[in-house]
Amino acid sequence: MSSNSVQSVMFVCEWNTCRSAMAEYIMRHLLNGAGFAEKIHVDSSGSITEGGEPIGLRTSATLSKNKIPVGEHVSKNFKAQYYKTFDLIIALDSGVLKTLKTTCNGDPDKKIRLLKDFDGNNISVEDPGYKGEHDKACAKIFLGCSALLKELTAK
Numbered sequence: 492m493s494s495n496s497v498q499s500v501m502f503v504c505e506w507n508t509c510r511s512a513m514a515e516y517i518m519r520h521l522l523n524g525a526g527f528a529e530k531i532h533v534d535s536s537g538s539i540t541e542g543g544e545p546i547g548l549r550t551s552a553t554l555s556k557n558k559i560p561v562g563e564h565v566s567k568n569f570k571a572q573y574y575k576t577f578d579l580i581i582a583l584d585s586g587v588l589k590t591l592k593t594t595c596n597g598d599p600d601k602k603i604r605l606l607k608d609f610d611g612n613n614i615s616v617e618d619p620g621y622k623g624e625h626d627k628a629c630a631k632i633f634l635g636c637s638a639l640l641k642e643l644t645a646k
Contacts, residue, residue, distance in 0.1 A: 507537030610638035
């Protein structure tokens with residue numbers, strides 16, 4: 492996989508207010524730093540949300556603390572049509588992966604992957620929710636996105 496074949500990436504968790512939004516902003520930040528921000532479109536959505544919610548306060552604070560710029564974020568639901576419009580769809584955990592494969596008729600084009608697969612990490616990025624583990628989730632997402640960046644920008 493190279494940046495020539497992937498021009499759009501969609502990150503997906505359940506609600507699109509924490510992990511997938513965090514992944515979206517981390518990936519945008521990394522792409523910007525590598526000079527690829529204009530070449531690869533990044534977005535995020537949630538597998539069970541109805542949408543319309545802002546990014547979580549703890550998520551926003553964690554990103555800010557790590558000097559990751561955060562834009563105006565409004566959560567949205569993952570739609571089956573995204574399978575046609577995005578080159579790569581990345582689930583943040585195995586439950587979301589299963590939901591995505593059901594929604595996308597089994598992933599016939601092999602576009603759906605787990606974020607953890609890019610850095611060889613065997614641990615999914617679980618929802619930090621009310622446990623307050625946003626720093627831990629951010630670190631895992633950063634590692635996964637850094638490995639993804641390396642793969643996307645390989646010559």
